[in-house]
Amino acid sequence: MGKQRKTWSPELKEQIVLAVLSGEHTIAEAAR
Incomplete structure (x- = not known):
């Protein structure tokens, strides 16, 4: 790897x- x-x-x-940059909030939510 x-x-x-x-x-x-x-x-x-x-x-x-x-x-x-355009989806930081989406990544934060997905990280939950």
């Missing part, structure tokens, strides 16, 4: 950043 971490592509990172 450690190798998967370094395989993250810039596109995936962008999607995660956008998801966090």
Whole structure:
């Protein structure tokens, strides 16, 4: 699983950043 971490592509990172910025409250609720 450690190798998967370094395989993250810039596109995936962008999607995660956008998801966090535009859906932070959704992630907080899902974390419950």
